[in-house]
Amino acid sequence: MVFKEKRVFALIFLASSVFCEVFFEENFNDPSWRKRWITTSQRYYNGKPFGNFNWTASTYDANDKSIMTTDDNSHYAISTTIRKFSNRGKSLVIQFTVKFQTRNTADYDAKYCAAAFLKLFSPDHDPKKLNGDSPYLIRFGPDTCPTANRIQADIFYKNKMWIHAPRDYDKKIYVYTPMPFIPDDSHTHLYQLVFHPNLTYEKRVDGKLIVEESGHMEHGWQTHPPRRLRKDQPKPSENEWDEREYILDPEDKKPADWDAHQYVPDPYAKRPDDWKDDVDGEWEHPIIRNPKYKEEWKPRAIKNPKYKGLWQAEEYDNPDYKEDPDLYVIPEVGAVGFENWQETSGVVYDNVMITDDLEYATSVALPIQKKAYEAEYKVFAEKCEQERIRKVAERKKIEKDHKRLNTIAAASNPSRHDEL
Ligand SMILES: *[C@@H]1O[C@H](CO)[C@@H](O)[C@H](O)[C@H]1NC(C)=O
Ligand SMILES: *[C@@H]1O[C@H](CO)[C@@H](O)[C@H](O)[C@H]1NC(C)=O
Numbered sequence: 001m002v003f004k005e006k007r008v009f010a011l012i013f014l015a016s017s018v019f020c021e022v023f024f025e026e027n028f029n030d031p032s033w034r035k036r037w038i039t040t041s042q043r044y045y046n047g048k049p050f051g052n053f054n055w056t057a058s059t060y061d062a063n064d065k066s067i068m069t070t071d072d073n074s075h076y077a078i079s080t081t082i083r084k085f086s087n088r089g090k091s092l093v094i095q096f097t098v099k100f101q102t103r104n105t106a107d108y109d110a111k112y113c114a115a116a117f118l119k120l121f122s123p124d125h126d127p128k129k130l131n132g133d134s135p136y137l138i139r140f141g142p143d144t145c146p147t148a149n150r151i152q153a154d155i156f157y158k159n160k161m162w163i164h165a166p167r168d169y170d171k172k173i174y175v176y177t178p179m180p181f182i183p184d185d186s187h188t189h190l191y192q193l194v195f196h197p198n199l200t201y202e203k204r205v206d207g208k209l210i211v212e213e214s215g216h217m218e219h220g221w222q223t224h225p226p227r228r229l230r231k232d233q234p235k236p237s238e239n240e241w242d243e244r245e246y247i248l249d250p251e252d253k254k255p256a257d258w259d260a261h262q263y264v265p266d267p268y269a270k271r272p273d274d275w276k277d278d279v280d281g282e283w284e285h286p287i288i289r290n291p292k293y294k295e296e297w298k299p300r301a302i303k304n305p306k307y308k309g310l311w312q313a314e315e316y317d318n319p320d321y322k323e324d325p326d327l328y329v330i331p332e333v334g335a336v337g338f339e340n341w342q343e344t345s346g347v348v349y350d351n352v353m354i355t356d357d358l359e360y361a362t363s364v365a366l367p368i369q370k371k372a373y374e375a376e377y378k379v380f381a382e383k384c385e386q387e388r389i390r391k392v393a394e395r396k397k398i399e400k401d402h403k404r405l406n407t408i409a410a411a412s413n414p415s416r417h418d419e420l
Contacts, residue, residue: 038127040077060375066350079337090356102346113145113343123334188372252299
């Protein structure tokens with residue numbers, strides 16, 4: 001028995017390692033990336049030029065290279081054709097790292113605006129023609145601007161683009177809230193988007209699940225009407241259905257000595273002996289705050305024994321709803337690329353991987369992200385420390401100059417100093 005279980009376990013283990021498939025991987029470490037990745041041959045889109053990418057070394061290792069955008073107020077379009085694949089029957093994991101290198105993180109950077117989307121294209125994609133109008137299958141990545149600040153994940157489904165907008169979350173998107181899920185710094189972070197055959201999806205940053213932006217795909221993209229609807233029933237009266245969780249205790253009685261008068265006549269005041277009504281007007285007894293005053297009496301609250309919870313109309317299956325078990329399937333991917341508009345350049349892309357195995361993808365990219373982040377943070381912290389030392393020195397100098405000027409002023413005008 002035990003032996004059998006072990007065998008089963010070993011088989012499953014084998015199966016999962018055999019079937020893990022990497023559809024595409026790019027770490028830009030080898031100069032040959034320039035042969036694979038093609039920049040658009042278009043010069044302008046929407047009246048703005050296309051910018052250039054530089055091949056740059058990471059902070060922690062000169063051999064770990066990335067590509068970086070270099071021109072402000074520019075479009076970027078670079079893509080590569082890949083071996084055709086579909087994720088039918090498998091999970092789809094899309095991951096890459098982004099570093100918003102030029103973001104000023106000492107302060108909220110109100111002018112910073114850059115999108116960093118990775119896009120998946122169908123096999124008929126032409127890299128030379130890539131621009132903002134080119135159709136894509138998935139667009140995924142952080143977009144950090146004063147007006148939009150979120151991790152986009154948009155899909156092409158049934159001939160339509162669907163913007164990721166989780167049903168219970170749609171009031172919060174497209175408004176500026178300080179860096180909700182995009183880390184608020186200028187360091188390297190890992191972004192992952194995962195679709196599963198059970199129609200759930202995950203968004204992850206640095207390996208951590210973003211719970212608010214994960215769940216069922218139907219909710220995430222609102223591709224389907226709700227599965228269940230509620231009957232149009234009149235709400236029952238309070239007698240039939242009591243929704244009050246607490247009520248005032250009918251047994252509770254007001255104590256006899258409860259004094260609810262906020263003001264009372266001053267017991268020590270009396271009409272002065274020499275008061276004359278015709279001269280002084282009618283004498284009024286002064287009032288004072290009542291020392292025994294208690295707020296208005298209310299019976300205590302108790303649990304309502306008739307409480308039935310919040311009433312809801314009965315549910316029924318929505319006849320217009322039809323599950324699509326293929327909602328997670330991207331039928332055919334043939335190219336991958338970055339296509340973005342950036343007001344602020346200096347965005348670094350790296351560690352692109354598309355696979356069917358989240359665990360494997362994470363085990364490759366997360367250690368790199370951690371190393372990069374730590375090295376970048378160290379440089380950043382040193383810069384902050386230098387800045388602090390500079391500011392202290394500057395203040396000291398101002399204080400010294402001030403003192404010197406005061407001494408000169410006092411020496412040249414001693415009498416005035418005495419007057420002060
Ligand atoms: C991009 O690379 C070129 C050539 O190596 C270099 O001259 C230029 O300064 C780089 N630009 C940025 C923004 O790093
Ligand atoms: C869906 O599938 C994924 C991957 O197998 C799994 O991690 C997740 O728990 C599943 N979710 C549900 C709701 O079944």
